[in-house]
Amino acid sequence: MKLHELRDNPGAAKKRMRVGRGPGSGKGKMGGRGIKGQKSRSGVSINGYEGGQMPLYQRLPKRGFNKPNRKQFAVINLGIIAKFIEAGKLDASNVTEDTLLASGAIRRKLDGVRVLAKGDIGTAVTIEVTGASKSAIEAVEKAGGSLKVTSAQAAE
Numbered sequence: 201m202k203l204h205e206l207r208d209n210p211g212a213a214k215k216r217m218r219v220g221r222g223p224g225s226g227k228g229k230m231g232g233r234g235i236k237g238q239k240s241r242s243g244v245s246i247n248g249y250e251g252g253q254m255p256l257y258q259r260l261p262k263r264g265f266n267k268p269n270r271k272q273f274a275v276i277n278l279g280i281i282a283k284f285i286e287a288g289k290l291d292a293s294n295v296t297e298d299t300l301l302a303s304g305a306i307r308r309k310l311d312g313v314r315v316l317a318k319g320d321i322g323t324a325v326t327i328e329v330t331g332a333s334k335s336a337i338e339a340v341e342k343a344g345g346s347l348k349v350t351s352a353q354a355a356e
Contacts, residue, residue, distance in 0.1 A: 219231035219232060271311040271312070272310045272311050273310060273311055273312050273313060273314035273330065273331055274306045274307070274308060274309055274310045274312070274313045274314070275313075275314050275316060276300060276305060276306055276313060276314070276315055276316070277315075277316050277317070277318035277319050278315065278316070278317055278318065278319045278320065278321045278336055278339055278340070279318055279319015279320065279321070280305055280319065281295060281300075281305065281315070281321065281325065281327070282319060282320070282321045282322065282323070282325075283319075284303055284305050285323060285325065289303040289304070289305070290303050290305065292323050292324065292325045292326070292345075293326055294326055295325055295326060295327040295328070296327075296328045296329070297309055297312065297313045297328075297329055297330065300313060300329075311330070312329070312330025312331060312350075312351060313329045313330055313331070314329065314330065314331035314332060314333075315327060315329050315331070315332040315333070315336045315347065316332075316333050316335075316336055317333055317335035317336040317338075317339050320339065321339060321340060321343050321345070322343060323343065323345070324343055324344035324345040325340060325343065325345035325346075325347075326345055326346050326348075327340060327345070327346070327347045327348065328347075328348045328350060329347070329348075329349065329350065330349070330350055330351045331349060331351060332347050332349050337349075
């Protein structure tokens with residue numbers, strides 16, 4: 201096989217329809233847009249417009265509330281912390297938000313780090329974070345370690 205013999209599989213590359221290129225093309229003159237009207241013009245975007253009828257998104261009731269000053273935590277599970285300790289990327293005697301960030305266990309701190317109880321931790325670990333679930337605190341203490349929560353609001 202030579203370079204000039206290389207071909208794509210038949211049907212792999214479909215040619216783009218060139219609109220408005222004469223009557224022989226099958227999409228000539230108006231280019232499949234019909235005659236006149238708003239939608240035949242270029243640069244028209246009428247998403248959600250229902251011809252003067254109240255649009256669906258306005259007919260439905262509003263629901264819920266987004267708290268503007270809510271805190272967003274970086275979440276990490278106990279199983280991941282255990283995996284990083286086994287791999288030697290974390291020191292079990294001192295696990296803080298900064299060490300988690302430096303080891304790559306979390307991407308960014310956001311408003312703090314919150315530990316959840318998914319996975320199991322076998323070794324005694326000392327963890328100091330912004331927040332933790334009750335079950336995560338129990339799991340760490342059961343393994344013989346300690347989990348200190350620095351912010352009282354974050355612990356639930």
